[in-house]
Amino acid sequence: MDISTMAGMLLEGFGVSAQVFALTLLGSIPLGIPVALARLSRFKPLQLLARAFISVMRGTPLMLQMFAVYFAPYYVFGIQLTTQSKWQACIIAFIINYAAYFAEIYRSGIQSIPRGQYEAAEVLGYSRVQTFARIVMPQVAKRILPAMGNEIITLVKDTSLAFAIGVAEMFSTAKALVASQRSMMPFAISALFYWGFNFLVEIILGRIEKKMDYYHD
Amino acid sequence: MERMNTGVQPAAKVASQPAGAAAPQSASQRPVVRLEHARKAFGGNQVLNDISLSVSPGEVVAIIGPSGGGKSTLLRCMTLLERLDGGGLWYGGFSAGEDGELAVARPASGDPRGRAVYGDKGALAQARQRFGLVFQSFNLFPHMSVMRNIMDAPLVVQKRERAEVERQARGLVQKMGLAGCEDKVPCQLSGGQQQRASIARALAMNPQVLYFDEPTSALDPELTGEVLKVLKQLAAEDTTMIVVTHEMAFARDVADRVVFMDGGVIVEEGPAEQVMDAPAHERTREFLSRFSG
Numbered sequence: 401m402d403i404s405t406m407a408g409m410l411l412e413g414f415g416v417s418a419q420v421f422a423l424t425l426l427g428s429i430p431l432g433i434p435v436a437l438a439r440l441s442r443f444k445p446l447q448l449l450a451r452a453f454i455s456v457m458r459g460t461p462l463m464l465q466m467f468a469v470y471f472a473p474y475y476v477f478g479i480q481l482t483t484q485s486k487w488q489a490c491i492i493a494f495i496i497n498y499a500a501y502f503a504e505i506y507r508s509g510i511q512s513i514p515r516g517q518y519e520a521a522e523v524l525g526y527s528r529v530q531t532f533a534r535i536v537m538p539q540v541a542k543r544i545l546p547a548m549g550n551e552i553i554t555l556v557k558d559t560s561l562a563f564a565i566g567v568a569e570m571f572s573t574a575k576a577l578v579a580s581q582r583s584m585m586p587f588a589i590s591a592l593f594y595w596g597f598n599f600l601v602e603i604i605l606g607r608i609e610k611k612m613d614y615y616h617d
Numbered sequence: 618m619e620r621m622n623t624g625v626q627p628a629a630k631v632a633s634q635p636a637g638a639a640a641p642q643s644a645s646q647r648p649v650v651r652l653e654h655a656r657k658a659f660g661g662n663q664v665l666n667d668i669s670l671s672v673s674p675g676e677v678v679a680i681i682g683p684s685g686g687g688k689s690t691l692l693r694c695m696t697l698l699e700r701l702d703g704g705g706l707w708y709g710g711f712s713a714g715e716d717g718e719l720a721v722a723r724p725a726s727g728d729p730r731g732r733a734v735y736g737d738k739g740a741l742a743q744a745r746q747r748f749g750l751v752f753q754s755f756n757l758f759p760h761m762s763v764m765r766n767i768m769d770a771p772l773v774v775q776k777r778e779r780a781e782v783e784r785q786a787r788g789l790v791q792k793m794g795l796a797g798c799e800d801k802v803p804c805q806l807s808g809g810q811q812q813r814a815s816i817a818r819a820l821a822m823n824p825q826v827l828y829f830d831e832p833t834s835a836l837d838p839e840l841t842g843e844v845l846k847v848l849k850q851l852a853a854e855d856t857t858m859i860v861v862t863h864e865m866a867f868a869r870d871v872a873d874r875v876v877f878m879d880g881g882v883i884v885e886e887g888p889a890e891q892v893m894d895a896p897a898h899e900r901t902r903e904f905l906s907r908f909s910g
Contacts, residue, residue: 519698520756524770524822525745534773538760615802617759 401581407589413573414593417559420494420569424555427495432502439507450503457500462558466493466565490562498555505547509540542612549605556598570594647718649674649709649826649857650695650748654730656703657694664690666881667704667730672826674709675855679862679872679889683904686879688861692830695859696750697721697741701733708747709825719744746775749819753831755811757803763790763814764799767821775822782821789817793847809840813847827851829860845871865908869893877901 438450457465470489473479513536521531560571570590577586648671657665664687672678680688693699695706700722707718721744724731735741757766767786771777790799793813803811812832819827829848833841845867852858852871862868868875868889875892877885877900885898896902 514756516752516754516756517758520750520752520758522698523696523745523748523750524818525742525774526770530773534769535758542760615759616804 401577403585403589406577406581406586409577410570410573410586410589410593413568413570414590414597416567416569417556417562417571418597420490420559420562420567421556423491424494424498424559425552427491428498428502431495431499432506435499435503436506436510439503440510454500454503457497458504462493462497463561463564465497466490466561469493469496470565486566490565490567494555494558494562498551501551502548505544505551506540508547509544510536512543513539539617545605545609545612549602552605553598553601556601557594560594647674647709648672648707649676650859651707651709651718652691652695652704653706654704654724655691655694655701655706656730656733657690657699657701664881665694665701668878668881668883669704670876670883672857672859674825674857676874677852677856677858677860677872678874678876679860679868680876680878681862681865681868681904682878682884687881688878689830691878692750692828692859692861696748696828697745698750700735703730703733705729705733708744719747746822747825748828749822749824749826750828750830751812751816751819751832753834755803755808755815755835757811757815757818759803762800762802763795763806763817766803766814767818770818771821786817786821789820792850793817794843807840808836809843812836812840812844816844816847816851826857826859829858829862831861831863833862833864865893865905877904879904 435450435453438446439454441447441450466489469492470481470486473485474481517535517539518531521535526535559569562569563572563575566572570593574586574590578584651671653669655665655668655670656663666687668687668691670678670691680691682688690699694701703724705723706721708721709718719740720736721741722733722735725734736744758769761769764783764786767789768779768782771782771785772779787799790796793816795810795813795817798806798810798814803814806814812835816827816832832848833844836844841864845864848858848860848867849871860867860872870889872889874886875889876883877892877896877898879900885892885896885901887897892901893905896905
């Protein structure tokens with residue numbers, strides 16, 4: 401099997417990796433907001449719940465979380481697992497895991513907005529929702545961008561963990577090819593794919609950062 | 618920019634009535650804001666101790682005194698950023714046709730020194746439409762241009778028409794000497810320009826009274842002059858203002874009335890010349906002598 405055939409097969413696998421990546425971002429970036437707000441809530445039970453959620457999500461391996469999400473419906477509710485279950489469990493686990501990390505980034509961003517911004521908004525009569533949407537959020541977005549970039553790049557590489565639950569993404573393909581072809585080439589090629597994709601991510605993040613660079617504070 | 622108070626001359630006299638003395642008054646004479654027997658403590662520290670202050674339309678009141686004397690807390694309580702422990706706070710009606718004061722906080726159970734009971738969310742929101750606050754540190758929204766800083770709250774909070782708000786904002790930009798800065802963001806402005814932009818932002822809400830919390834303390838002398846010039850101009854137009862300041866020349870020359878605060882009480886108040894040039898109290902004299910050098 402020549403390199404281009406291997407690369408073609410790996411690229412197919414990378415399509416799945418990219419789907420895991422995209423769906424995770426799509427789910428976790430918004431989901432992190434309510435988690436962050438719950439974490440910042442003055443209502444103690446809600447705050448503790450968010451703390452516990454974040455602590456468990458950050459404190460246990462994503463791989464185990466995938467297994468937990470995969471097997472929980474069967475062992476807890478007796479629901480029969482289907483072929484779709486692995487994929488669903490993988491995406492759900494990725495989303496809730498990354499939501500926890502994003503929530504902490506959002507929280508640090510929200511807490512870094514000076515008190516005076518809230519006071520100015522309050523005196524001008526903005527409601528709490530308006531203050532958050534028009535004054536706090538846009539400033540938070542700029543402040544957390546570097547931290548978000550880190551996390552997003554980690555996610556690209558983390559998609560390889562989906563292999564553990566049997567989702568046929570690029571890393572599974574690479575491993576299978578390494579075994580069947582008795583060559584390390586598939587690993588090298590997949591590394592190139594990961595890096596190439598992340599290079600793209602870096603460029604996009606750089607553009608966004610530049611776009612938000614019209615002010616500083 | 619229209620005048621905020623129509624045809625009202627600055628009232629040089631002190632319009633302080635005792636609580637409960639509800640003599641019928643015409644809207645123009647009714648105080649813009651009235652604070653009675655205000656008390657506020659942080660922990661065991663009594664920051665405001667039985668403060669009463671009433672400001673008439675068109676009046677410029679300067680609040681002076683040493684740091685930690687309660688000036689800023691007084692302003693923060695009047696702008697609802699802090700809540701009073703006791704006493705009451707009222708805002709006057711918007712126009713001559715409008716009767717009745719808006720009670721922000723009333724003392725409980727008829728005792729004028731009783732625990733302050735605040736009105737509901739709606740009453741507080743209404744009260745916030747009646748005053749503006751200019752902060753020492755400007756607190757402009759850094760991600761918004763000067764125009765958006767000025768226009769956003771009138772559009773979003775007051776839900777006014779865009780064309781009308783924009784017309785007013787352009788007028789305010791001119792008036793504040795910010796022509797050419799419309800599309801700049803705050804970090805591109807000098808401190809003096811930022812403070813003038815924040816004054817424009819407050820004025821765009823058409824408040825009845827404008828509060829200033831040490832508006833020039835973050836500025837160097839040259840920029841201080843720029844901002845004081847604007848304040849002077851506003852005073853000449855009968856804008857009702859309450860200014861916490863360390864600028865003694867400003868207090869003397871521009872204010873109608875000077876209030877000297879120390880230790881959480883109003884030690885002395887009266888017409889500006891009297892308090893500044895012939896203070897009756899020893900503490901006032903001592904404080905002012907530090908400025909005349």
